[in-house]
Amino acid sequence: MTEHSDNTASFRISQIIRGVEEPLVRRVLVVDDEDSIRTALSKFLRSRGFEVTEAANGDDALTAVQSGERFAAMLCDVRMPGMSGVELVPLVLAIDPSIAVMMLTAVNDANTATEALAAGAMDYLMKPVELKDLERAIERILHRRALILEQRNVERLIREEVASRTDELTMERRAVQQMSVAVIDALINAQEAKDVFLRGHSQRVADLAASIASAMGLDDELVEDIRLAGRVHDVGKIGVRETVLNKPDKLTPEEFEHVKDSVRLSVEILSPLTHLSRILPYIQDHQEHWDGSGYPRGLVGPEIAIGGRILHAADAYDAMTSRRAFREPMSPQDAMEVLSQQAGIQFDPEVFQTFKSVVLRRKSLVFIDTESLGL
Numbered sequence: 001m002t003e004h005s006d007n008t009a010s011f012r013i014s015q016i017i018r019g020v021e022e023p024l025v026r027r028v029l030v031v032d033d034e035d036s037i038r039t040a041l042s043k044f045l046r047s048r049g050f051e052v053t054e055a056a057n058g059d060d061a062l063t064a065v066q067s068g069e070r071f072a073a074m075l076c077d078v079r080m081p082g083m084s085g086v087e088l089v090p091l092v093l094a095i096d097p098s099i100a101v102m103m104l105t106a107v108n109d110a111n112t113a114t115e116a117l118a119a120g121a122m123d124y125l126m127k128p129v130e131l132k133d134l135e136r137a138i139e140r141i142l143h144r145r146a147l148i149l150e151q152r153n154v155e156r157l158i159r160e161e162v163a164s165r166t167d168e169l170t171m172e173r174r175a176v177q178q179m180s181v182a183v184i185d186a187l188i189n190a191q192e193a194k195d196v197f198l199r200g201h202s203q204r205v206a207d208l209a210a211s212i213a214s215a216m217g218l219d220d221e222l223v224e225d226i227r228l229a230g231r232v233h234d235v236g237k238i239g240v241r242e243t244v245l246n247k248p249d250k251l252t253p254e255e256f257e258h259v260k261d262s263v264r265l266s267v268e269i270l271s272p273l274t275h276l277s278r279i280l281p282y283i284q285d286h287q288e289h290w291d292g293s294g295y296p297r298g299l300v301g302p303e304i305a306i307g308g309r310i311l312h313a314a315d316a317y318d319a320m321t322s323r324r325a326f327r328e329p330m331s332p333q334d335a336m337e338v339l340s341q342q343a344g345i346q347f348d349p350e351v352f353q354t355f356k357s358v359v360l361r362r363k364s365l366v367f368i369d370t371e372s373l374g375l
Helices: 003-017 035-047 058-066 085-095 107-119 131-193 201-215 220-232 235-239 253-270 274-284 306-320 332-340 349-372
Strands: 027-031 051-055 073-077 100-105 123-126
Touching (some): 027 035, 027 058, 035 131, 058 073, 085 107, 100 107, 123 131, 131 220, 201 306, 220 274, 306 349, 332 349
Parallel strands (some): 027 073
């Protein structure tokens, strides 16, 4: 968020607080069934600069409010034939919540006036009304109305600013993430350049893992997090010696421990990128086994992050179906047969069943495509 945008927001808020965006409207609706009282009140209010509309009953008052004419205040008698003032108040406020309502009541109607206050009226006056008291009371409720409108506008502006800043922060986070991923991609390209047999491995694992996560019904954000974790899960292998990566023979125990350390290196490389912190558990757990025989922590079953369980299946399949320095690639059918024996041992059974269906579906699509091309 820039200093300019902060200043702009402050200026807009100050405008609202000063009432620039909500000028005071001096239009009053006078509702009273007694012609003489209604006429006298209206004449006095007009002499004080108010625009006045008269209504002889509740129905006429509702019609006036529903007509679209905006009123700053309504001066309303409590007792009227048909619809009472107490009944009228909530109906009017439901149409226009910004109207400031002042009730007029006889001395013995104080309890009824209290009911009107509970219904949303701001104040009440006792009959007979002193005109000076009426003017002060009208100005008082109009001032309260202005404060309420200012508060609502400020709250609205704050909500808009929060939404705007949230959008900006989301865009900034995405930009930083994209830049970070670009840097990581460069690291992965450098790492994969050390081992020609690993080229494209991270991207294939990412795509397969995302397909598995989607097929499991995980939410879209989690699917994309797992895809991102797949892209960067092997970045730590940049610290593995080339002689070990390209060794055509079986690794010694020391060499295998050296390879296993790449998981720790991946987490250490990515940890400073705090906006990627949510995917670190998936990377850290992607070599854990369902039965607890994996590494680096020997987690068991559900202790392993769901992203790690999915990445483990995708990583194992791609490794088996890719050429390595010490062996030729296995066919998808042979790889699936071997991996199936590890369901519930090395792999989460539920993840593995979804993984298997995704791979079989992909093979079917490839077969259909080649058939359609006459291959």
